[in-house]
Amino acid sequence: MIAIIGLAGQGDRLWRFLSAYMLSAIMVVVISGLFPALGAYVYHQPSANQTAMTAQAGVWHMDHILALRDGTFTTFDISTVEGIVTFPSFHTALAILTVWAMWRTSWLRWPTVALNIAVLAGTVLEGGHYLVDLIAGGAITIATIAFVRSLPASAPKGEQPAPLAPAQVAPLR
Numbered sequence: 001m002i003a004i005i006g007l008a009g010q011g012d013r014l015w016r017f018l019s020a021y022m023l024s025a026i027m028v029v030v031i032s033g034l035f036p037a038l039g040a041y042v043y044h045q046p047s048a049n050q051t052a053m054t055a056q057a058g059v060w061h062m063d064h065i066l067a068l069r070d071g072t073f074t075t076f077d078i079s080t081v082e083g084i085v086t087f088p089s090f091h092t093a094l095a096i097l098t099v100w101a102m103w104r105t106s107w108l109r110w111p112t113v114a115l116n117i118a119v120l121a122g123t124v125l126e127g128g129h130y131l132v133d134l135i136a137g138g139a140i141t142i143a144t145i146a147f148v149r150s151l152p153a154s155a156p157k158g159e160q161p162a163p164l165a166p167a168q169v170a171p172l173r
Helices: 002-007 011-034 038-042 064-072 090-102 106-125 132-150
Strands: none
Touching: 002 011, 002 090, 011 090, 011 132, 064 090, 090 106, 106 132
């Protein structure tokens, strides 16, 4: 998505997407730190045949967050890093941001919408989120989108860089 927007010469749209992404991520991390939550599956404890996808659906983060809460999480091992944010849902934020960023790319608009509807469904089914987690993630994202849209363009009109032609793309080294 970033490459498509960038290669299309839509630098301002890319800048706004990345800015909204960064602001949404910061807000989600801060809020989740103030209001840590374990998630729906931890409290409702559905049986294995009631979970949507895997035996660890909605509870895979529980050991890490409980260790953080009781002070026994003392070693950070990069090979076992797990996400621990339940409220607000960053999956929701990313789904909305992706649709917003790709909306003007007509040939990818509806596939992007469909994919991100599936992400939102999976956030509840596999992630064990409550509806309020999704609502909070969506509210944060709408606020950050409104904020970055209110900012001036990253370059004055008429000074936007031209799209790169395939021959102009430098090879990766």
